[in-house]
Amino acid sequence: MIPAKETIEQAAERIKPYIHRTPVFSSQRINKLFDAEIFFKCENMQKAGAFKTRGATNAVFSLNDEEIKNGVITHSSGNHAQGLARAAMLRNTKAYIVMPEDSSKVKIEAVRSYGGIITFCQPTLDARESTLNEIKKRTDAVEIHPYNDYRIIAGQATAAKELFEQCLHLDIIMAPVGGGGLLSGTALSTHYFSPETKVIAAEPEEVNDAFLSFYSGNYESTVKGTTIADGLRTTLGSKTFPIIQQYVNQICTVSEKSIVDAMRLVWESTKLIIETSSAVPLAAIMEKKLEVKGQKIGIIITGGNVDLDNLPW
Amino acid sequence: MIPAKETIEQAAERIKPYIHRTPVFSSQRINKLFDAEIFFKCENMQKAGAFKTRGATNAVFSLNDEEIKNGVITHSSGNHAQGLARAAMLRNTKAYIVMPEDSSKVKIEAVRSYGGIITFCQPTLDARESTLNEIKKRTDAVEIHPYNDYRIIAGQATAAKELFEQCLHLDIIMAPVGGGGLLSGTALSTHYFSPETKVIAAEPEEVNDAFLSFYSGNYESTVKGTTIADGLRTTLGSKTFPIIQQYVNQICTVSEKSIVDAMRLVWESTKLIIETSSAVPLAAIMEKKLEVKGQKIGIIITGGNVDLDNLPW
Numbered sequence: 001m002i003p004a005k006e007t008i009e010q011a012a013e014r015i016k017p018y019i020h021r022t023p024v025f026s027s028q029r030i031n032k033l034f035d036a037e038i039f040f041k042c043e044n045m046q047k048a049g050a051f052k053t054r055g056a057t058n059a060v061f062s063l064n065d066e067e068i069k070n071g072v073i074t075h076s077s078g079n080h081a082q083g084l085a086r087a088a089m090l091r092n093t094k095a096y097i098v099m100p101e102d103s104s105k106v107k108i109e110a111v112r113s114y115g116g117i118i119t120f121c122q123p124t125l126d127a128r129e130s131t132l133n134e135i136k137k138r139t140d141a142v143e144i145h146p147y148n149d150y151r152i153i154a155g156q157a158t159a160a161k162e163l164f165e166q167c168l169h170l171d172i173i174m175a176p177v178g179g180g181g182l183l184s185g186t187a188l189s190t191h192y193f194s195p196e197t198k199v200i201a202a203e204p205e206e207v208n209d210a211f212l213s214f215y216s217g218n219y220e221s222t223v224k225g226t227t228i229a230d231g232l233r234t235t236l237g238s239k240t241f242p243i244i245q246q247y248v249n250q251i252c253t254v255s256e257k258s259i260v261d262a263m264r265l266v267w268e269s270t271k272l273i274i275e276t277s278s279a280v281p282l283a284a285i286m287e288k289k290l291e292v293k294g295q296k297i298g299i300i301i302t303g304g305n306v307d308l309d310n311l312p313w
Numbered sequence: 314m315i316p317a318k319e320t321i322e323q324a325a326e327r328i329k330p331y332i333h334r335t336p337v338f339s340s341q342r343i344n345k346l347f348d349a350e351i352f353f354k355c356e357n358m359q360k361a362g363a364f365k366t367r368g369a370t371n372a373v374f375s376l377n378d379e380e381i382k383n384g385v386i387t388h389s390s391g392n393h394a395q396g397l398a399r400a401a402m403l404r405n406t407k408a409y410i411v412m413p414e415d416s417s418k419v420k421i422e423a424v425r426s427y428g429g430i431i432t433f434c435q436p437t438l439d440a441r442e443s444t445l446n447e448i449k450k451r452t453d454a455v456e457i458h459p460y461n462d463y464r465i466i467a468g469q470a471t472a473a474k475e476l477f478e479q480c481l482h483l484d485i486i487m488a489p490v491g492g493g494g495l496l497s498g499t500a501l502s503t504h505y506f507s508p509e510t511k512v513i514a515a516e517p518e519e520v521n522d523a524f525l526s527f528y529s530g531n532y533e534s535t536v537k538g539t540t541i542a543d544g545l546r547t548t549l550g551s552k553t554f555p556i557i558q559q560y561v562n563q564i565c566t567v568s569e570k571s572i573v574d575a576m577r578l579v580w581e582s583t584k585l586i587i588e589t590s591s592a593v594p595l596a597a598i599m600e601k602k603l604e605v606k607g608q609k610i611g612i613i614i615t616g617g618n619v620d621l622d623n624l625p626w
Contacts, residue, residue, distance in 0.1 A: 023336065025358075042584075044584045050586065069600060106581070264621065267586060267621060268419070269357055271355075271362065271585060271586040272584060272585065273580060273584040273585065273586060308577060308581065308624070308626060309626065311621070311624075313621060313622065
């Protein structure tokens with residue numbers, strides 16, 4: 001069932017002991033540049049370096065001791081893997097992580113540091129799913145999908161809930177969209193806790209499945225290309241798409257160049273390390289895909305797990 | 314006269330409207346690594362990206378309208394230049410900035426963005442001083458030295474004063490040392506506001522003049538080499554050295570490699586962009602130059618103005 005207001009409130013209470021209430025920062029330089037007030041919700045400073053820790057922690061702590069005794073399993077290009085491995089460690093259970101072999105080194109090392117048991121696979125959805133199913137059969141671990149799971153969605157929703165508490169009367173809230181876990185959670189929290197705020201998503205043009213699905217109404221199950229925003233290479237899920245259709249106001253697409261420019265602007269102006277996916281909403285503002293003049297805008301900075309040996313500039 | 318307690322309190326009040334009360338962050342990973350509690354005072358998030366904004370703002374706003382009518386002038390490899398240009402802009406006066414020609418691009422651009430009038434010179438102290446004297450004669454601007462000035466020292470002292478308010482009962486406070494403006498201010502604030510806290514400085518081994526002066530008692534006016542910590546290439550001043558002699562407990566030196574390792578550790582663990590100079594105290598901890606086990610340690614992160622096209626790894 002689509003998470004209710006109370007479900008999100010319960011998720012927030014459940015994960016509270018295990019996560020950071022992340023700070024919100026703004027930059028005078030960026031505000032001047034766009035003639036707007038932009039507030040960055042810094043999930044790059046979240047435990048394990050990304051908002052994904054919220055959903056994973058909520059899912060793991062929603063399970064009882066019997067349900068979780070054989071561990072949890074997922075496939076993830078990175079941040080969900082870290083968040084899940086950490087949550088499993090906190091619950092004293094195993095985390096089996098299927099990662100595409102092109103995952104960034106820093107994310108692989110982080111999963112290992114939380115005791116995650118990694119199996120590498122080809123970087124395709126098919127390979128990820130078949131590898132996962134094989135291990136799941138063998139171990140009887142509980143699958144925690146990175147986004148197509150209401151416990152995950154409710155967990156991710158707590159980031160926007162917090163932002164609304166920290167920053168009143170936002171005109172717009174923005175999040176990037178990949179599988180749609182963060183976006184659907186953000187949209188639900190907006191609907192429940194700040195219904196006057198518009199929800200605007202941003203997606204790399206190269207993987208514009210959410211944009212196409214949203215405006216056609218027909219679920220688009222493939223992506224045409226790839227993007228440097230590695231967290232956004234996935235397609236929407238059966239649980240995230242309907243929420244997005246109902247509660248999101250707009251989805252914009254952006255070029256790869258804008259993503260790099262926006263990322264660099266945030267690094268230089270705020271001194272915060274944000275990953276490529278985090279820069280996608282600001283890229284949409286840079287590309288003038290939405291009207292921001294005089295608006296108060298919250299942007300969820302998804303994470304800060306960057307491979308410092310492979311920066312995109 | 315060496316700034317009194319009241320002088321530092323007045324400086325804090327004077328600059329308050331123009332600067333940020335910067336946040337303090339810690340990292341569980343770093344704390345575990347060193348079995349200590351380390352608190353980073355984030356002057357990288359200060360206006361103009363460095364603690365130097367404090368001293369420059371205090372100096373500029375200490376002058377009356379008559380004194381400041383012909384502008385201010387300084388030589389600086391970067392952050393003091395930005396801080397001074399910004400303060401002059403806020404006072405509606407001119408800032409003449411003499412910069413070594415090898416200053417980083419990001420710092421040059423920032424000085425320009427605050428309306429600073431830049432003259433480049435050879436990267437030697439002699440060239441800096443002779444160029445400055447020529448312009449000073451021509452313009453009658455007031456010289457604001459980057460560190461050998463009590464108004465500057467009192468301004469820099471406000472960073473430690475704030476940290477003691479934000480973070481009670483520190484066992485140790487650490488700062489890097491170049492010209493000694495930050496260190497002498499930090500030592501004074503510690504003496505006045507947290508006398509039970511030890512002051513420990515860190516300096517690159519390659520430019521260890523402060524270390525030599527401190528332990529021999531004889532002022533060392535030259536440095537033997539150079540360092541990637543470009544803010545620390547200067548020698549102590551006649552006003553900073555006596556304060557450091559009196560109020561600092563220990564000066565450690567560190568290798569260039571440790572500086573890079575410490576910088577990268579902070580970037581990856583805290584998601585904060587800190588410049589090379591900021592990493593020098595943590596480098597001393599990594600090199601076990603001081604006993605940190607179980608200690609509560611504050612480190613002043615000096616700045617975040619990094620040239621992203623020239624990272625040291």
